[in-house]
Each structure stands twice: as C-alpha cells, then as structure tokens.
Amino acid sequence: MTTHDITCPHCHKTFSLDNAGYADIAKQVRDKEFFKQLHEKLEAAAQEERLAAEKARFIQEQEMNRTLHERDTEIQTLKSQLERHESDRQAAARLAEAEGKAQLQEALQAKERDIQALQAKLSANAVENELAITKAVDAVQKERDALQSTLKEAELRNSIAANQLKERYELQLKDRDDHIERLKDMKARLSTKMVGETLEQHCEVEFNRTRAMAFPRAYFEKDNDARSGSKGDYIFRDTDESGTEIISIMFEMKNENDSTATKKKNEDFLKELDKDRTEKKCEYAVLVSLLEPESELYNTGIVDVSHRYPKMYVIRPQFFLQIISLLRNASTKALAYKRELELTRQQNIDVTNFEEKLETFKNGFSRNYDLAHKQFNAAVEEIDKSISHLQKIKDNLLKSDNNLRLANDKAQDVTIKRLTRGNATMKAKFEALDAPETKKP
Incomplete structure (x- = not known):
C-alpha cells in the first residue's frame, strides 16, 4: 500500500498517511479554497445586483425627465399656436372691416357728388328739367339707400363672421386649457389613477394581472400575523421548480387624502417596516407610497434607502x-451560488459536527468565565459600597471561585477523544x- 510522508510545520515531526488519509487532508485544503472562492463569487454577485439596481434607477430617471420635457415642450407649442391664431384672426377682421367701409364710403361720396351736380343743374334750369331731375334724384337716392343697406348687411355679415371665428377660437382655447390641466394633473400624480380604489387594492390588482405570466409560483398575500405587535401589508415570496426560495419581500403601502391636516x-x-421585515424573515423591504407628492427625490423613480436600513426601497x-x-432577477442569479453552498454543506457533515462541538x-x-467575571466585579462593588455587605460579598466570591473551578475542570477535561467522539473521519x-511510524524499506 502506498504511503505519503508528511512533516508538521510546527513540531517538525514526520508521519505517514495512506492514500485515504492523504486524500482526506487534501480535500479539506480544497474545501477551504472552495469556500474562499464561493465567498468571492457571492460578493461579486451582490456587487452586480447593486450595479443593476443603480442602472435601472438611472434609466427610469432619464425616461421620466425626457417625458416631462416633451410634455412641457408640447404645452409651450400649443400656447404659441393659440396666440398666433388669435393675432391672425384679429388682423384679418380689422382688414376686412376697413376695406368694406372704405369701398362703401367711396361709393357714397361719388353718389353725393352726382346729387350735388344734378341739384346745380336743377337750379339753372328749374322749370324745364324739374320733372327729369326729380326722377334722376329719386333714382340716385334709391341707389344711395341700396348702398347704405348693402353696407349695413356687410357690417352685419362681418360681425357675425367675427363672432363665429371668435367663438371657434375660444372653444379651441378652452380645449387646449383643459388638455394643459390634464397634463399638469398627470404630471403631479405621475399617471397613477386611484379613483374608486385604495392603494393596497391597486397593487393587488396590478400583481394579479401579471401573476400567471410572470410569477406562476409566487406567493403574494396580506400579512395577517400580528403576534409580534405589528405587521406589514403584503408579503411576496417566490420559489424555483424544486421549492427553493428565490426571494422574499415585505411590502408596506401608504397613502393619505389631500384634506389630511397632519401630513406624514x-x-x-x-x-417599523424594517422591524416587520426582520420578524417575518423577508430578504427585502419595499415602501409603496403616495406621501410627499411634491418631492423630487421620490418622484424620480426607485429610491434606494439601504444607507438607513438594509435592502430597503421606496417607490411610487x-x-x-x-x-x-x-x-x-438579481436573486435568481445568486440562486446557483446558494445551491452550491448547500451541496457543500451536505458533503461536509463530519466537519460541521466537529466545529459545532x-x-x-x-x-x-x-459563559462560565463571564459569570465568574460578573460576580467578581459585583463583589468588588459591594465592598466599596458598605462594610455591612461583607457576608454577601463573601458568598459572591465563593460562587466566583466555584465557577472558575468548574471552568478550569472543563478545560482540563477537554481531550481529543471527546472532541472527536462520533466523528469517524x-x-x-x-x-x-x-x-508507530513504519520504516521505509
């Protein structure tokens, strides 16, 4: 049977191991390296998760700012168009009215000149041409009356057209104002409709709409366990095909009416949310909130508050x-590392039991040392306080000595055989x- 000579680096004693023993020690060295590499992989996965969250938040902020800028630009464009249309309408109305009046006035002046000429002729030859001139004057007066009537009708038509044009533009202006108000309200509320429903109902309905497609194995129910004195609103848990938990989130929903006197x-x-997350053993905590509606911080997107409480976010x-x-998605990437860690733990049961013992x-x-130390300090304090407590101090000192003796007995009783009892490896x-060492041939 092949043996391997190994020299202890501390006592420099050389001993031999068979192939099984040598392979077992080599496996322990490899396991240590594996745990080191596994820890590095978990750290890398956590860093990747943080970077992904930061990237998603940055993208959401850019998209929201771009949308708001486009809406503001559209509002300004609509206002400019309305002002331009109004000025064009007024100029056209003034021009049409001025041209109509000038033409009619010129025609009236010409007819007046004709009347004056006929009257002059009538004065020169009143007897001979009285009948003819009278007829001519009557005809001219009728024509003048017709022109005056035409002028009034033109003024009336211009007035009606101007009123119709004004009403049409006022209606368009009202529609634009209503549209602007809707855009402002949409911007203030961030497109979140809460008419006729609470915030909790809204979130539950939104989740159930996508449950079958995106989260077929997920658990999303109200937190009804208030044994610890408090509870969150909803708990989300998701597992893989084998039943291993991927992620768990504690949700809290907060809303308030605009008429509320004290704003939260x-x-x-x-x-309180971090306390509920810890008690219910959830990995993450998320506050879904409509509070502080004017806050630029919370209106930009997903807000990471992990600097205050670990793995916590505030969202709209x-x-x-x-x-x-x-x-x-971030937790799914880390699931492979969790599985490898669980498999390694199952393969190293003997080492784990040894470490536990x-x-x-x-x-x-x-524990015994701490008890002895505390009792010894209590005895010293009692001596400083009063001489009348000497008997009590003596008892505490005896108890302290007894605990030290017990602790020392336990330390002396520690042997390799007791530590390795039940551990075949x-x-x-x-x-x-x-x-005894085997001699080499």
Missing part, C-alpha cells in the same frame, strides 16, 4: 411590478498519528 413623511414608516405605485422583477465547548467555557486521522 416616508421617513416615519421606514423603522407605477414602479410596483418593476421593483419585483428587478429584485427577483468545538463551538459548544467554547460557548460553555465563555477525525478519529481515523488522530489514530493514524498515534500509530
């Missing part, structure tokens, strides 16, 4: 489905060390 802030609810309702998709011993020793290693 989003900051007022973050602490229109980003409800987007935040679920972003966090779920060692940790149990360390905790027990530390470690027991074989130490038995190999205790066996």
Whole structure:
C-alpha cells in the first residue's frame, strides 16, 4: 500500500498517511479554497445586483425627465399656436372691416357728388328739367339707400363672421386649457389613477394581472400575523421548480387624502417596516407610497434607502411590478451560488459536527468565565459600597471561585477523544498519528 510522508510545520515531526488519509487532508485544503472562492463569487454577485439596481434607477430617471420635457415642450407649442391664431384672426377682421367701409364710403361720396351736380343743374334750369331731375334724384337716392343697406348687411355679415371665428377660437382655447390641466394633473400624480380604489387594492390588482405570466409560483398575500405587535401589508415570496426560495419581500403601502391636516413623511414608516421585515424573515423591504407628492427625490423613480436600513426601497405605485422583477432577477442569479453552498454543506457533515462541538465547548467555557467575571466585579462593588455587605460579598466570591473551578475542570477535561467522539473521519486521522511510524524499506 502506498504511503505519503508528511512533516508538521510546527513540531517538525514526520508521519505517514495512506492514500485515504492523504486524500482526506487534501480535500479539506480544497474545501477551504472552495469556500474562499464561493465567498468571492457571492460578493461579486451582490456587487452586480447593486450595479443593476443603480442602472435601472438611472434609466427610469432619464425616461421620466425626457417625458416631462416633451410634455412641457408640447404645452409651450400649443400656447404659441393659440396666440398666433388669435393675432391672425384679429388682423384679418380689422382688414376686412376697413376695406368694406372704405369701398362703401367711396361709393357714397361719388353718389353725393352726382346729387350735388344734378341739384346745380336743377337750379339753372328749374322749370324745364324739374320733372327729369326729380326722377334722376329719386333714382340716385334709391341707389344711395341700396348702398347704405348693402353696407349695413356687410357690417352685419362681418360681425357675425367675427363672432363665429371668435367663438371657434375660444372653444379651441378652452380645449387646449383643459388638455394643459390634464397634463399638469398627470404630471403631479405621475399617471397613477386611484379613483374608486385604495392603494393596497391597486397593487393587488396590478400583481394579479401579471401573476400567471410572470410569477406562476409566487406567493403574494396580506400579512395577517400580528403576534409580534405589528405587521406589514403584503408579503411576496417566490420559489424555483424544486421549492427553493428565490426571494422574499415585505411590502408596506401608504397613502393619505389631500384634506389630511397632519401630513406624514416616508421617513416615519421606514423603522417599523424594517422591524416587520426582520420578524417575518423577508430578504427585502419595499415602501409603496403616495406621501410627499411634491418631492423630487421620490418622484424620480426607485429610491434606494439601504444607507438607513438594509435592502430597503421606496417607490411610487407605477414602479410596483418593476421593483419585483428587478429584485427577483438579481436573486435568481445568486440562486446557483446558494445551491452550491448547500451541496457543500451536505458533503461536509463530519466537519460541521466537529466545529459545532468545538463551538459548544467554547460557548460553555465563555459563559462560565463571564459569570465568574460578573460576580467578581459585583463583589468588588459591594465592598466599596458598605462594610455591612461583607457576608454577601463573601458568598459572591465563593460562587466566583466555584465557577472558575468548574471552568478550569472543563478545560482540563477537554481531550481529543471527546472532541472527536462520533466523528469517524477525525478519529481515523488522530489514530493514524498515534500509530508507530513504519520504516521505509
């Protein structure tokens, strides 16, 4: 059987191992390297998740700013068009009225001149031409009356046309004003319609619309467990095909009426939300809020408040489905690392049990030491306070000495055999060390 000589780097003692023992020690070294690489991969995945969230928030901010800029530009264009149409209408009306009056006035003046000429002729030859001139004057007067009537009709038609044009432009102006008001309201509310429904109902309806397509295995229900004294609004959990949890989110929805006297802030609810997330063992926490409607910070998109509370975000309702998709996709990438870690833990049960026993011993020793230390300090304080407490101080000192003795007895009783009891792998290693060294041929 092939053996391997190994020299201890501390005591420089050389001992031999068979192939199985050598392979086991090599596996432990590889496992340490694997855990180191796995930790680095998890850190890289977390960094990638943060970068993806920052990128998504930046894209949302750019899209929202672009949309608002386009709406403001459209509003300004509509206003300019209305002003230009109004000025053109007024100029056209003034020009038409001026031209009509000038033509009619010129015609009246010509007829007046004709009447004056005929009257002059009548004065020169009143007897001979009285009948003819009278007829001519009557004809001219009738023509003048007709021209005056035509002038009045033209003025009336111009007035009616001007009123119709004015009414049409006033109607268009009213429609544009209504459109501007709708755009302003849409901008203020960020296109979130809450007519006839609460914020919780809105989010639940939006989720159920896409549940079958995007989240077929997801759990999204109200949090009804108030045993700890408080509860969130909704809990979201999603799993893969094998039932392994991918992500869990605690949701809190906050809204208030415009007539509310005391206005709340989003900051007022973050602490309670983080408490609910921890108690319900959720990975992320999200506050869906319509509070602080004028805040530029919360109106720009998804707001990361992880600097205050870990893995927490504040969003407007229109980003409800987007935040679920972003966090779920990021957690899906880290799921492979979780599976590898779980597989490694299952393959190293002996090493885990050994570490647990060692940790149990360390905790027990530390507990006894802490008890002894506290009781010793209590005894010193009692001595400083009053001489009358000497008997009580003596009892505390005896208890402290007893605990120190127990702790020392436990430390003296620690042996390799006790630590490796029930661990076949470690027991074989130490038995190999205790066996006499085989001489080489």
